[in-house]
Each structure stands twice: as structure tokens, then as C-alpha cells.
Amino acid sequence: MNARDAIFARIRQTLQTTDASAMETHLARHARGPLPTLSADLVTRFRECATRLESTVAGPLTAAEVPAAIARYLDEQKLPRRVVSWPGMASFDWKSAGVEIETRPARGDDLIGVTGVFCGIAETGTLMLLSGAQTPPTVSLLPETHIALLPVARIVAHMEDGFDLLRKEHGSVPRAINFVSGPSRTADIEQTVTLGAHGPYRVLIILTTG
């Protein structure tokens, strides 16, 4: 007997039933567990929670205002005006803002990554990103600074709403769904929280309208 059969044999010995109908019912329902009630409006809630998790939240801005806002932020942070970004971002007017942009997956030495998001989760101030041809996950991961553009209309209440949106718009799950809640951190040494572990040191979320 191979390992798989042996494991299943042991499991089945102890079970009351091997009928799959209860599973099918459960899977089809997509029932949600108890959810916390969110008092403030979703944008305010998102802003508060994201800020608490050490993200910087700016905006709302129109799409046209974004490149200049990014240029200002980079200057403030004393960072170079050279970013790597998702392909879809090439259409912004980066030139007049004085920002150099390359649209490709990120490399280990890129300093700034600019991405969109699939949606924002108000409950925790979290970004939901999907992997894909136009949305390489390395851009939000390898650079020390991650700048994310989040349309306010794409802020949903809970992670569960994000999953519903995913089912509605994509049908199936991509290779990677990444929920991002602020800069990477560690508290492994003496339980002291330190920002910037292996991922970005800082996360700027720019809310956008229109």
C-alpha cells in the first residue's frame, strides 16, 4: 500500500461517514463566519486601519495628479525618481512629473515599486493584490518602497467581500493572492517590532478617484 492509501485507510477507519454531500453543501454555501461591525464609512475605516499598520495613506487624488504626488513623496523620502511598475501604469504622464519608469517584474536591486491593487479591505486597512501577466507580484515585494494606487470605489468591507469580487470578476483564483498590510516587519529579536524585514520598508497608499 502506498502512503496515500495507507493514510486514507487510517482516516476512514475512524470516520462516521464517507458521504460527500455535506461537503458539497458546505462548499457551495460559502458561508461567512461572524464579522465585526464597521462603524465608520469604508474609506475612513481603511485610512485609519492602514495608518495604524504603518502604511502612509494619501489622497484621494485624480489619476492625473498621481505622478506629481509620487515625485513629491520620493523627494521627501530622499529617494531617486526612478521606479519599476506594472505594465498598466505606463499610460500616466510620468515624464512631466520627472519620474523615470520601467514596466517589468522587479529585480533584487530595484528601490521603488509602483502597483495598482485588486481591492482594498477596510476592516484591516489591507491591500489585496492578484498575480497575473499585467500584475507581477515582485513589484510590491522586492523594492524597499512600495507605492500602491487604490481607487476608493474598490474599497470593500471585509476579506470575504474581496473573495466575492474575485469570483465575480475572475471566476477562479490566480497563482497568488497577496494581502498586504503595511511595510514588512519582524519582532523576532526581543519582541521589538522593527519595520523593514525582507519586504518593503515603507508602503505609500494613494487613494484615487475617477
Place this chain on the structure above:
Amino acid sequence: MQVASGRFKQRAHDGLENPVLRNALLKSQGKFVVTRQQAFDELGNLGELRAAAAAVRDHTLERLDTYLTRFETEVRKAGGEVLWAQTAEDVQRLLHDICARHGVRLAVKSKSMVTEECEVNQALETAGIEVVETDLGEYILQLANEPPSHIVAPVVHKTKEEVAALFERHHGRPRLHDIPALCREAREVLRPKFLAADLGISGANFIIAETGTALIVTNEGNGRLATTLPRVHVAITGIEKVVPTLEDAALLLRLLTRSATGQPITNYVSLLTGPKRASDPDGPEHFYVILVDNGRSKLLGGELQPILRCIRCGACMNHCPVYQNVGGHAYGWVYPGPMGAVLTPSFVGLENARDLPDASTLCGACAAVCPVNIPLPDMLRQLRVQRMEKRLRPWTERAALKLWSWLAARPHIYGIATALAARLLHCFGGKTGLLHRLPFASGWTDGRDLPAPQGHTFRELYKQERQT
């Protein structure tokens, strides 16, 4: 990992006599307990969440075969492969095969207790493959050649000075003095490893049957790097980690991160399904999930089944007065604290961990904080019963209990014997009324005096009351 759980008593003494460890535990416990409480106070509906989470875990465990089958089907549909391991040796063999097939020479790992359980690092190193732990805590332990002492904060027993000394020795760079600089140095040393690695090994906090997904929570981002950059990703986890839907995973996440570190959510929650798709510019080309039994299926249907609900948050050890005094290494295997005291005997055999059921005051704090309502003290009691039935206690104790039960079944003789014993002990107590030493119970009297019985026994008093 070698099982040293049979020497819990000695190791607990070692922990108690280590002031650095005691101090580190004292500092961390305050943080874990307070932040957890604050996180749940803010949420407000802890009771409701725990009941729902326990129900989902039970529902899945009661149908483990159908859910695992569905998970396997979905992984395959996404282009990945599920491999099955009955034992730690199976896991090692499967990994060897994967490494040989894909020409792996360097592997990066994100934190996983199951891989500790299966001694993955040693096995790969024996096969000539370089393995690098990338979670900061696990990386420090790899340099120190030590096992983790906590399932969430593996290096809770070390001070920053100890870490600085390790880094200086292994990195060959000047000694650092503050924590952010240490973290920066680890990032700089490990980044090239991520970029060069052929294989990323991760655990999975949950696997999702509906979609064939491995879910990983991390704060450092190392989990994301290890599962994005290398050509091959292998997720290794226990068969009990399966949950039905994305919604069920979301429910459990609300409890897991708050119970573990007091965070409403960890920095990263990654849901990984299959290898990179045809149009994806990044991601691994091969995706494997190794599902490990290693003693888990034996627990199904028995009195210890509820321990399989465990989501490895560590709240039970953060609140355990025994763990907080002796530290995680005393437990002698991978899983410390109350959940470890239940799991270890089940996985390695009660005869190899016979003292662990005593590593508890049965105060109930662990059960009170468990996010999936596992009745840990009841299970420890159950293990004590099993231990007696398997004759795993010293003959003196068993003989004493036999004598006592013989006496207790004969009330008249019992009355005479206890009255006699009380009088005798009273005499031995002398003027101070304290017994400094007691035959067969020196373990108790070595550290304190036993107050000698005073006056009459309860039975005598009861009799007198009835007569008046």
C-alpha cells in the same frame, strides 16, 4: 528532531536556573498577553468567533477524507502536485526526489514547524543541498544550531546581545548594537540567497479544499520571497490543516493572528495555488504540496481528536505558568507548552514523553485562551490516565495508589489508618508543627515544609458533630 521529552524534569530545572531565559520570557509574555487581549477587546465577538471556528474545524476533521480528496483534485487542476507522507522519513525522501528531479542546490525556507518535526534541514544537507532559514528567528537559530523554543517566536529565549555576537561571528562584519541594524544586516545577507535559490520550502497555515490553495501568513515577507522567486515551491504541512472554503480561512485568520501576536492581520497573507500560469511573468515553475500524517490520523476518532483543531497560534504557551517559567526547550521536542504536552506524547509515544502530562498546573488558562476551544487540561488529564494504565509511572507510586484504593474501599480500616497517621505526623511535627522531611515524598519537602496535621481528622469531627 531528536526527542528529549523523556527528560522534562531535568530540562525544566535547567530552564529555571537560567536567568537570561527567565528574563526573556518575562519580557515577552507581558507583550503577548496584553496585545492579544487588546486585539480581542477591539473585535468584541470572541466567543462567537471561537465557536464558529471550532465548528468549522470539527466539520472538516469529521470529513477529512473527502476534503483532502477535493484539495488534491483542485491542486492538480491548477497544475500542482500533492504528495503524501506517512512519516518524517517519507517527507525527506520526497524532498530528495524533488531536488534530484529539478537539480536543486540551494533551498530557502520560510518558517514551518512541520519541517522541524520532519528534520528537513538535516536531510537536505546530508544530500549536499544548502538550506537557508529565512525567517529572522529561524535564521538566528540555524546559526546557533538550536531548535526553536516557541512556535511563533522561535528565538524568544535569546537576547539581542547574543544575536549580535552570532552575527559578528558568522557574517564576519563588525559587532552591531541595536535591533534595526541587526535586522538590516540579516536582510542584506539573505537577499542574495533568495535571488539564487532553486527551491523555496514553506509550511502552510491552512490549505483550502475549494481552490487547492496553500495559505501562508508572515510578517517579514520571507514567505512571499521564498514562494515567488525560486523555480520550485514545496509547501509542507499536516493533513489536519485543510479548511473547506476561502471564507472559512478568513474566519480562522481573524483568530490566528490576534491570538498569536495581537495583530488584526499579519503583514502578508499569501494564498498560493499551483505554479506560474502560462502568461505569468514571475512565480515558481513547479508547485508541490507535501501532506504529512506522522501520527495525526491516529488521533482521529479518539479522545484527543480536538487537538487536531489546533491552528498553532501559541496563545496556550504564552499564558501557561509552566511554559513561562521553564521555557520551550524543556519540553524536549518540536511543540512546547500545553499544546505540545498533548501533541508530543501522541506523536512520539507516551513512553518517550512520560512527564509531559505533568507539565501543567491544570489551571485552565490554556483552555480559556484557545481560539478553537481545545480542552487542553482535560486532555492532559486523559494522558495521565493512559500513563497509569500503561504502567509508565514508578512502581512505588503505583503501589502507593493501590494501597490507597484498597484502603479507600474499606471505610472502617481507612478511618483507623488515617487517624493513626494524623497522630503520628502530629508527633513528628513537634513544637513547630512542621515536617522538614517525609519518607517517599522528599521531592515535596526538599523545597518547603509540610504543616503537620493538628487536632482531629475530618471523620472524627464529623462523628462528634452528629452526636451533639
